Amino acid sequence: MKKVLAKCYLWLLLAMLYAPLVFIAIFSFTESKVMGNWTGFSTKLYANLFTGNMNSGNGLISAVENTLIIALIAAAVSTIMGTIAAIGIYNLKGRKKQAMQFLNNIPMINPDIITGVSLFLLFVFLGVSQGYVTVVLAHITFCTPYVVLSVLPKLSQMNPNIYEAALDLGATPAQALRKVLVPELRPGMISGFILAFTMSLDDFAVTFFTRGTIGLDTLSTFIYTDARKGGLTPELRPLMTLIFLIVLILLVVINVRQEKAKKTVKSR
């Protein structure tokens, strides 16, 4: 009885969470301009999305491209800088270490809008014209702390002597870094990269304030401007449905695999 009630509650909450997503998915199969107006089954929006033949022009496609490129660059740079920083912070002591950790926490505690406004003021103050470069810099700023936090635990789990041992056995520092340190830190770097990548993909406020007036759009700012103009580009519906499906499949596969791995470990 208790179990049934518990399950019901979970499924009710999930139904609430997924209702809008299902709503988008359903209305991706009709041609109407506005969501909620069913004008018969059609896959035309999907065709439009793939052929790039849209009423709104190329805006949506280039917004998707920008989003992915910015997220890739920001995540890659954050991963490298964050890993190096984590090694440095790990080797710091006392007050200096505390200060760096505090500094590292600031961008994570700051709400997006504060990060966005403060970076906007910085670029205005420095007289930098805002566009692609400023958006990427801003994304690196709020992504790197997450990489640092993902790599730090791996450093404390690692035996510090193996790096020294590699040096004693004649490895150059570069070799020791590449062959000893990086493989040890790789799981932390990977989860840091994924975290940074998703944070960047999902960002709206920071991009909004740092993109300047050159008409640079990521998916978020595209949706925002589109909605303010009144009427979303209909092709967003199939796009969101596809993203939703891809993420869902990826996450289910990862989780099922992890559960299987856990079970095989236990059965041994």
Place this chain on the structure above:
Amino acid sequence: MSKRSSWSIPYFIFMVVFVVLPLILIVMYAFQDGSGHFTLANVTRFFSDKDSLSTFALSIEVALENTLLCILLGYPAAWILANKDLNRSAVTVMLFIMPMWINALMRTLATAELFNVMGFTLGKGTLLFGMVYDYIPFMIYPIYNTLQKMDASYAEAAQDLGATPWQVFWKVTVPLSKPGIMSGVLMVFMPTVSTFAISEFLTNNKIKLFGTIIQENINSSMWNYGAALALIMLIIIGLSSFLGGNEQAEAEGGLI
């Protein structure tokens, strides 16, 4: 070993330029007029402007209500998810986190559209519902995390010593899951206070929140007043994270 501590220097410089300096600039712009002279006018303007003050009060109110609703709805969910008799699958947990990977603005717009189709008028009710919908995963996940790591023997001990299940829940489980609740509160409260766009979409521009007036001022080149408003928000955030401890970062870092 000590030599490698210098590896933190580039990051330190980066953080000073892109985090510390920008925050100082907020303070600086907040206390300047358009021509760069020191003034308190921006701050006093906020405290004498009825519209800004009521927007501010409304934002705090909505954020508090949203946080409370997220705890009330999210805690039972987290408890069920962490309970091994009731839920064995990590996939169910994942299903709760998964909507966060879909663009928040798009989800919000779809929610608003759904309300329209169902015949609700957009207003404060839909705003709250939409916010709960957007932020509840951030409450469920940290609570689930602490509940899951919790040592079950405490609850068992309480039971053995004669506590009823209800007492066990209120006197053992809830107090032990407090760190999870705190980080959930921070992860819900602070984004709600500062949100913009979401409130516009969910209320058809009828209700403005604090984030929206910051954005409007910055975008209409009223940088100094915008900065003053941002500074006030920064103080609120600083206070609430000081009171709430520093668990937010850890909880967010654990999302993957």
